[in-house]
Amino acid sequence: MPNEKPGVPTTLLAEITHRCPLHCPYCSNPLDLARADAELSTGEWQRVFTEARALGVLQLGLSGGEPLLRKDLESLVGHARQAGLYTTLVTSGLGLTRDRALRLRDAGIDHVQISFQDADRTTAERIAGLTSVDKKLAAAALVREIGVAFSVNVVLHRGNLDRIGEIIEMAASLGADRLELANTQYYGWASLNRDALMPTRAQLAAAEPIVDAAVARYRGRMQIIYVLPDYYSEFPKACYGGWGTVYIVIGPNGIVLPCHAATQITSLTFDTVRDHSLDWIWRESPGFRAFRGDDWMREPCRTCALKTVDFGGCRCQAFLLTGDARNADPVCSKSPNRHLIDEALAVVTDLETTIVTAPAYTYRAMPPTPTAGQRAKAAVGD
Amino acid sequence: MMPLTARPRLWRLARLEFDPVRNRRVLLYPEGAMLLNDTGGEVLALCDGTRTVADIGAELGTKYHADVTVDVAAYLAQLVERELVHDAQ
Numbered sequence: 001m002p003n004e005k006p007g008v009p010t011t012l013l014a015e016i017t018h019r020c021p022l023h024c025p026y027c028s029n030p031l032d033l034a035r036a037d038a039e040l041s042t043g044e045w046q047r048v049f050t051e052a053r054a055l056g057v058l059q060l061g062l063s064g065g066e067p068l069l070r071k072d073l074e075s076l077v078g079h080a081r082q083a084g085l086y087t088t089l090v091t092s093g094l095g096l097t098r099d100r101a102l103r104l105r106d107a108g109i110d111h112v113q114i115s116f117q118d119a120d121r122t123t124a125e126r127i128a129g130l131t132s133v134d135k136k137l138a139a140a141a142l143v144r145e146i147g148v149a150f151s152v153n154v155v156l157h158r159g160n161l162d163r164i165g166e167i168i169e170m171a172a173s174l175g176a177d178r179l180e181l182a183n184t185q186y187y188g189w190a191s192l193n194r195d196a197l198m199p200t201r202a203q204l205a206a207a208e209p210i211v212d213a214a215v216a217r218y219r220g221r222m223q224i225i226y227v228l229p230d231y232y233s234e235f236p237k238a239c240y241g242g243w244g245t246v247y248i249v250i251g252p253n254g255i256v257l258p259c260h261a262a263t264q265i266t267s268l269t270f271d272t273v274r275d276h277s278l279d280w281i282w283r284e285s286p287g288f289r290a291f292r293g294d295d296w297m298r299e300p301c302r303t304c305a306l307k308t309v310d311f312g313g314c315r316c317q318a319f320l321l322t323g324d325a326r327n328a329d330p331v332c333s334k335s336p337n338r339h340l341i342d343e344a345l346a347v348v349t350d351l352e353t354t355i356v357t358a359p360a361y362t363y364r365a366m367p368p369t370p371t372a373g374q375r376a377k378a379a380v381g382d
Numbered sequence: 383m384m385p386l387t388a389r390p391r392l393w394r395l396a397r398l399e400f401d402p403v404r405n406r407r408v409l410l411y412p413e414g415a416m417l418l419n420d421t422g423g424e425v426l427a428l429c430d431g432t433r434t435v436a437d438i439g440a441e442l443g444t445k446y447h448a449d450v451t452v453d454v455a456a457y458l459a460q461l462v463e464r465e466l467v468h469d470a471q
Contacts, residue, residue, distance in 0.1 A: 056403040058415045084399055086410035111412045149395035149412055
């Protein structure tokens with residue numbers, strides 16, 4: 001496989017702000033949150049969306065943090081739609097008023113995805129770190145009212161997996177077109193809370209037939225996507241079809257990444273759209289070229305028949321757990337570091353024989369607050 | 383095979399676009415995109431919920447001077463299976 005040839009990207013996830021009213025302990029945002037005064041301006045984002053479309057991107061996710069905290073969200077959606085992008089708003093629902101919902105519809109939003117934390121109110125609000133369920137229910141009703149595609153997203157973990165049946169029924173009663181049930185992946189804030197979030201093997205085994213039955217029951221009405229936790233797999237996940245092949249993430253300050261967790265690989269540096277064109281970053285930047293192809297691979301990946309299937313697994317996970325991003329993803333049963341995963345699972349296995357107590361979470365923080373002077377400077381992009 | 387009397391339309395969540403970068407039509411939907419060849423794109427462009435499968439077959443058959451109705455019905459059946467096309471009736 002040639003090492004250098006970049007393909008055509010399909011998907012851009014734009015994390016337009018790291019500000020968020022929620023404090024979910026599994027947040028995928030980096031621990032060093034971008035401050036408000038460092039966020040790209042309206043014009044900068046619009047330029048980036050135009051460049052992304054010219055590069056071949058078809059799908060745009062407007063995410064955060066909470067993207068509704070950007071007062072220019074409607075302008076960003078309008079620009080993206082005019083460029084021909086299929087645009088998804090990835091939101092907590094907090095801050096979605098009727099007026100904003102109508103303006104987003106008029107701007108051409110294709111799809112709104114609202115996160116729910118649980119079917120049980122108390123546990124949901126314990127995860128979110130604030131009173132939020134009624135606001136989310138109201139937001140879901142507004143999305144139904146404006147008639148755009150509507151997904152519910154629920155991150156699964158030890159504290160809610162036992163209610164997966166109730167969660168599916170909740171999404172159906174909200175009128176969702178799609179339901180994403182995604183087991184927690186251990187990056188960002190979630191990596192701090194791994195022992196508190198990791199489900200048990202027994203929980204996963206109990207969930208599987210419930211999900212399978214629901215997929216069949218709701219076929220044609222609500223599409224259900226179920227993402228298994230990779231720690232319990234024998235082989236690693238093929239992250240977005242391999243490093244720098246189809247997927248781009250851009251952080252609030254314009255940093256361009258092959259994956260939302262990539263800033264955790266501290267041995268790499270990444271460029272920003274303030275310094276370079278997106279085209280150059282995609283094709284030429286050292287960060288995107290680092291793990292294209294397979295020249296970078298070590299054993300057991302280098303001679304493995306599955307290297308064109310899973311591309312060695314997740315580079316971010318390899319770095320986080322082994323300290324070297326060129327190692328095989330330690331989830332792989334062929335990895336000499338698989339014991340790191342098994343040790344993490346052993347912590348949870350012990351829980352099955354004891355009482356599962358309410359775990360203590362480390363909550364996601366807010367971005368550092370800018371000074372008055374920095375706030376004035378940032379007001380334009382807000 | 384999609385029945386010849388069915389009136390196919392795109393999934394409510396899907397949108398057909400022309401992609402100048404890849405120089406072909408693409409079907410866009412939540413978290414996904416399907417790159418279409420010329421004939422696939424022409425079939426989907428006619429899936430407006432009012433034309434029947436037979437109408438679409440006849441329209442493209444006239445254009446290509448060939449009987450394509452069976453191919454159209456088989457192609458649409460695949461997309462129905464993936465829930466990207468529905469019968470509007």
